Amino acid sequence: MSDLLLSFQGSQDAGLSAQLLSEVSGRDDEQTEARAEKITCPVCRRETQVPDGGLQSLSSSFFLSSLVDEVKQQEAVLGDASAPTATCDCGEGKEVIWRCLDCSDNLCQECRKAHERVKSTKDHRIISLGDWHKSKIPPAEHSKPITRMCTIHHDHPLCFFCDTCDTLICSMCAALGHRSAEHNFLNIDDLIRSFRSEVENILQKFEKSRQHFKSTEKSIQHARNRLQKKLAQARSDIDAKAEAEITKIRNKAKLLTDKVNEIGQERVSKYEKALTHNHEQMERADQTIAAVNDLMSQADDFELLELKPKVMHNLEFQELKCEPANYGLSFIGVRFQDVVSDADLGEVCVSEKWQLKEEFGKRGTGDEEFDFATAVACFRNGDIVVTDTILKRLSLFSSTGQYKTSVAQGDAKHQLEAPFGAAMTHDDLLFVTDKKKVKVFDNELQFVREFTPSADDADGQSESYLTGVAVDSQRVAVADRGRKLISVHNLDGSLISSISNSMVDYYLAISNFGCLVFANFEGQSFFCVNFEGKEMFSVKTFVNGKAAKPAGVLCDDDETIYVVVHPGKREDSEVQRYDSNGALVATVAQGCSIR
Template sequence: MAEAAAQTVLDNISQGHLECPICYCRFKDPKMLDCLHSFCLNCLVEMMRKQKTEAKKITCPVCRKETQVPDEGLQSLSSSFFLISLVDEINKQEQLLGKSVTSSAPCESCEEGQEAVSTCLDCKENICKKCEEAHQFLRYTKHHRIIPAQDLDKSTVAPTDLTKTVAPKCRKHIKQPLCFHCETCDTLICLMCAATEHRSAEHNFIGITDAIESFRKSVTDILQTFEKSKEQFASNEDSINHARKRLQKKLAQARSDISAQEEAEIAKIRNKAKLLTEKVDEIGQERDSEYEKALKHNREQMERADQIVTAVNDLMRQADDIELLELKPKVMHNLEFQKELKCEPAKVDMAFIGVKCQDVVSDTNLGEILLNEKWHLKEEFGKEGTGDGKFQWAAGVACFSNGDVVVTDVTQKRLSLFTSNGQFKTSVDQGTDSNQLENPWRVGVNCDDLLFVTDEDKVKIFDNKLQFVREFTPSVDDAEGPSKSDLSGIAVDKQRVAVIDWGRKVISVHNLDGSLIASTSNHLVRHYIAMSNKERLIFTNYKEKRLMCVDLKGNEVFNVMTVLNGKPAKPTGVLCDDDGSIYVALHCGTEGDIDEVHQYDSNGAFISTVAQGLYNPLGMAFTPAGDVLVACRHSVKIFERM
């Protein structure tokens, strides 16, 4: 039973790792191409015969990458010493297992029932004399290892100790062991080489141990860069998919708008409606095709990169130090692919398509196709003052599911509630009672219509009528900076609450009941924060003019400067859409209605301008319809997408 299990393991190893991808037989004199794939020398020779005689390159049948054939021929390609030694060991271990042929054993290769006289180790079959001759005649089996029956019964082959390493000899000075690596020539040398060809000052050679340590570090650094690239590709794929879904929604909305206008104009516009719909579909298909191409390009890039990474990892894990250093030029050449990686970004601007309908009685066409998303001011309420519905400094804003808007006034220390069209309903002012507010600052509403308000060192929670519900105090033991808390920013999603403690320079993430999920220290946090659906925290720094993103562990994802009219601008409020898009309010630093709201993609790249002509925009929020609320010091503005 034990011998059968051992034989099964050896068979699996041979089939999975020791068979040539060309002949599907166990490797014989394996040679390695530049792409790190190995093949039998005879198989490569046979491939070259089928090519043009003047060909100087050989194409890998696995990855199709070309390898320059040395002037001395294919036999001068690097030998895969690890595969050679492993094949030899597997062969010896198979013999030790005593896979014997008895005198009465029949041939397993033919149906004539002849007595088996040999065993083919590659076919793993007992064969008769005729089958043995046929093996030697056929091109695909003539290199198979055939052992006479009596030899298999002799367990005289001792297992090889793979832990012992024999130092390879120098190719020029065959009696000298290789002991140095010339960094200048990127090759292994012996003492004689060091004293002759490599003795000049321009040659820098070091011991093999130091060389392999440096080589392994270089490979590790590059592989880590690969991992970061994979993360970026995954992030871009999410953004592309979100944009693609949004495109479909916009296409549906565009068709709906066209149909509505079509019904209004009745029969005389039906033909024009059909033509316009076809045009919308055509553009939508073209853009969807662009997204498909982007996804395909990114996946192909990473598939190719993964092939290289897999080959390099296998080599780094399995080969010995000497072999690694001999193969270093090929490995590093393959890793140069990292520099060629080009991630196709999510073109969020292409995800918008709409229709601007017009009076077709006088116009030639039913409507105009809008290829770029535009915003316009839908509603504005509030003015400067101290009474109900007036603001001295509107800083925070949020919206309930019924459209009601809640606004914080940091000067009056007041929380006010308005209808969706700006009619004042009620307010909560500063008070001494524990249920009242001391210094309301930022606000956020979750899907259950609970209002979360930062108030000094506490987060207070109200319902959609501004009735107090409960409170919690964020507790972060590892916070840096002053010990006094100053909760200055808050963001809420379906299940979590993110809080900025400006006093302690900490971002903490909590469950809705206030229990801590994670926290991270960051000296750049100030007043505004948003949470994305990618487990990321996005915040701004007004003083440093930066838009930043970190994961829940505090690792930086991006850190970009915000710009307005070609000059660095001061960011305040920040929002994050379902597709990962980021909206940021920007101050140009001078007086007047010249501030703006900009849109960025999920990687911090600028997309477009959402709103212009603002005065001191601070907090922002989405309405249930997807409009953007902006607290502009003395008023609240509502912008909708066109």
């Protein structure tokens, strides 16, 4: 075997000669002579006839040549430092006991103590020489490449992995015990790179899945929070409806009671009049009877005869006019209707469904007509304001669409040149973008103030063109399509921050989860950024699987994002609802016609 090792380190042909010698040694001469003309291939283990030219005439094995080159390269790289010497590196001839993994020094007991005292080396990892031989290296990451030595060929590093045997091998193992064709081995560095790449790909899938679960968790929480708000709103609406219906019933009861009282008073009055009339008639008869009786009892015969004509005249019988008892007027009652059971108070809606409530206006240039209605906002009293970018006007309508007034056109403060976006605060302040300015009006479209979000145009700087505007309780955000930025201001117009983004376009909204949401029409996307400009997410918009253009965004109080999109034909536009993470929840309205 030693002959074979020496020959392998020398050359391929010499190795084959040594192999041949080792195979025939120890055998009798007859066997030697019989087999001297054949050799066994070190790779496939098949017997091969030795040609007349001897071993030198055999074809070269490039596999073995590469292994020889690998061994030489390993020895050149590692040199004497790759294998621990018998004595300490201090040069005093002391026995080596320890090995430093960080600086690859061989240490005696005294040098180890010194190694641990020095500040620059006290944190180095030191293991026993025996463990180092056995490759029992701690599983921590190392700043230097780790070389493990073969447990069979102690002076050769492990450089291959035999996939067939599932074990690490050195170059000598590859040439000897694993040289047959069924052994498939790979370079350790290539294997590790492949393994790390595979692990990295799997980890990326796990991370993607984790992010999906995280996003889904947020979506579920958003849906749950929205449900809680909707439940509270539904309960409040039911109570309000019940009170309203109770009020209606009480009002109807009062009307019915008033009618009963009116009829009753009228009939009681009739009965009172009849009683009074009859009492008067009875008193008159009583008076006549009493007067005649007094005369008959007190007057003598001659006086009676003299008064006979008068007495008889008073006694002439006249039928008394007596009011009869009208029992018909004595009845009154109420026939009730079953108000409660005739119709339910309401119906529970378990799914959201939008329906067109009202529509007003038509194509044209009149007061109640539009050419390109761009932005819509509502005052608390229900009045509606609409900007028209073609007609360049801002108009005010009642809640039923009746025209009220409009802002005069012009470049004066109280006028508008080319209004685009409109947004309303909770206290009825209307913010309108007008070229380079933002103007503020009250609920009667009276001018309040104005401010300029961007500085004056400078050389090399794009011209400012303000489009979308959005407000919350404290801030107003303005989209500058010309300069591709969003400026955030206090409600008085003072600047808070400015966010640059190449996708800034026409439409903008402020969410109550602390973000700005804006759409890019031609980019067929909408974006969400925080107030520092960091993108939280971006979403491509689709209708029936086809890319669609967003033509408006709105953020609801429950963190829902609504986006108006159309796939090319504006009459096929629809309203889509997204959660606060940008996930599509549902399409809430279809067949909307958008100019």
